[in-house]
Amino acid sequence: MQEEKHKFATKAIHAGVEPDPTTGAIMTPIYQTSTYKQEKVGQHKGYAYSRTLNPTRHALENAIAELENAKYGACFGSGIAAIDALLKILNPGDEVITTADLYGGTYRIFTTIFAKYGIKFHFIPMSDLSTLEATINEKTKLVWIETPTNPMMNIVDIEEVAKITQKANITLAVDNTFATPFLQRPIDLGADIVMHSVTKYLGGHSDVVMGALVTQDKTLADEIYRIQNSSGAITSPMDSFLVLRGIKTLHLRMQRHCENGKKIAHFLKDHPRVEHVYWPGFEDHPKYDIAKKQMDDFGGMISFSLIGNELKEAHQLMENLKIFTLAESLGGIESLTCHPATMTHAAVPKEEREKAGIVDSLIRLSVGIEDAEDLINDLKQALA
Numbered sequence: 001m002q003e004e005k006h007k008f009a010t011k012a013i014h015a016g017v018e019p020d021p022t023t024g025a026i027m028t029p030i031y032q033t034s035t036y037k038q039e040k041v042g043q044h045k046g047y048a049y050s051r052t053l054n055p056t057r058h059a060l061e062n063a064i065a066e067l068e069n070a071k072y073g074a075c076f077g078s079g080i081a082a083i084d085a086l087l088k089i090l091n092p093g094d095e096v097i098t099t100a101d102l103y104g105g106t107y108r109i110f111t112t113i114f115a116k117y118g119i120k121f122h123f124i125p126m127s128d129l130s131t132l133e134a135t136i137n138e139k140t141k142l143v144w145i146e147t148p149t150n151p152m153m154n155i156v157d158i159e160e161v162a163k164i165t166q167k168a169n170i171t172l173a174v175d176n177t178f179a180t181p182f183l184q185r186p187i188d189l190g191a192d193i194v195m196h197s198v199t200k201y202l203g204g205h206s207d208v209v210m211g212a213l214v215t216q217d218k219t220l221a222d223e224i225y226r227i228q229n230s231s232g233a234i235t236s237p238m239d240s241f242l243v244l245r246g247i248k249t250l251h252l253r254m255q256r257h258c259e260n261g262k263k264i265a266h267f268l269k270d271h272p273r274v275e276h277v278y279w280p281g282f283e284d285h286p287k288y289d290i291a292k293k294q295m296d297d298f299g300g301m302i303s304f305s306l307i308g309n310e311l312k313e314a315h316q317l318m319e320n321l322k323i324f325t326l327a328e329s330l331g332g333i334e335s336l337t338c339h340p341a342t343m344t345h346a347a348v349p350k351e352e353r354e355k356a357g358i359v360d361s362l363i364r365l366s367v368g369i370e371d372a373e374d375l376i377n378d379l380k381q382a383l384a
């Protein structure tokens with residue numbers, strides 16, 4: 001399918017998969033095998049050992065790459081394992097520019113794992129492009145951004161950041177987990193690498209933990225494949241199958257996530273107990289214009305804070321919810337809620353956290369694809 005330009009829904013169904021050449025099976029089989037027969041020494045059908053390449057994983061890697069309008073994809077055992085692989089392209093002494101307003105686990109691997117190996121991280125506000133330009137020096141090798149950010153729903157202008165990194169010859173990586181390629185395609189906007197926690201919307205059913213990297217750049221791709229094979233944090237054939245199945249409905253799920261998200265964001269905004277709602281689809285969101293420019297819709301992730309800012313009240317509200325389940329993670333068909341300050345972002349020091357706006361009463365919702373009316377009623381009773 002690669003040569004033709006198909007629209008998103010067609011790609012979601014067909015990207016990366018061909019009927020199985022041995023049997024004609026329409027769905028990619030789960031090639032649950034570690035190794036492959038070689039006809040002669042070194043002569044095989046492209047698969048020699050499943051750490052290096054496995055047909056089920058290979059189909060998924062191609063599918064995710066195609067959805068992101070990229071050529072090369074690589075899947076890993078988790079989103080964090082994908083980040084780990086990407087950071088290994090760096091050498092001691094190299095510098096990374098990123099922002100404190102990141103997924104907590106990303107902040108943790110940067111500061112507690114890679115900092116130890118001599119890589120320096122600069123955490124700057126990405127909304128201010130002059131700070132980015134001023135922080136770049138000859139040691140800067142990677143700029144890492146997330147947009148919309150977790151959990152503050154800040155928006156970073158991918159195209160403008162890409163102009164700066166391209167001029168300075170620095171790799172730009174974008175964590176596209178929240179938006180998914182259905183809403184936002186960073187490669188088209190000039191990014192070099194897109195990272196996914198496939199665990200979230202791409203898998204979409206809360207039954208797999210997986211990560212992915214995609215790129216257009218052959219040199220970067222070769223380096224990523226070398227690290228994937230050498231460090232070995234691959235994903236399994238079974239999980240690859242589940243995600244291949246999941247992404248066939250990505251467009252349908254995302255449409256409903258967006259519809260429900262919009263209704264709930266407006267409901268919360270009008271509620272007297274709610275202090276602030278963070279959702280990029282509001283016209284008064286400080287970066288609404290950028291969100292509108294680079295995203296096709298605004299997604300189903302919403303954060304909000306309570307008047308009075310009491311931790312106790314936030315916890316009580318979350319316990320009162322009946323349809324929204326209190327849990328880490330996001331992006332599945334079911335609605336979830338979490339408390340960033342004590343859950344996903346507990347690894348971020350309190351001072352850093354509050355600087356980024358993650359106050360004690362902040363509640364994050366991953367709006368699922370249930371009936372919007374039921375979800376709103378659930379929030380209504382929990383807030384009452």
Ligand SMILES: *Cc1c(COP(=O)(O)O)cnc(C)c1O
Nearest residue numbers: 078079080103150177197199210
């Ligand atoms: C969950 C998440 C990650 C980490 O992915 P895992 O699959 O949990 O390892 C990274 N970035 C974002 C934005 C996430 O939501």
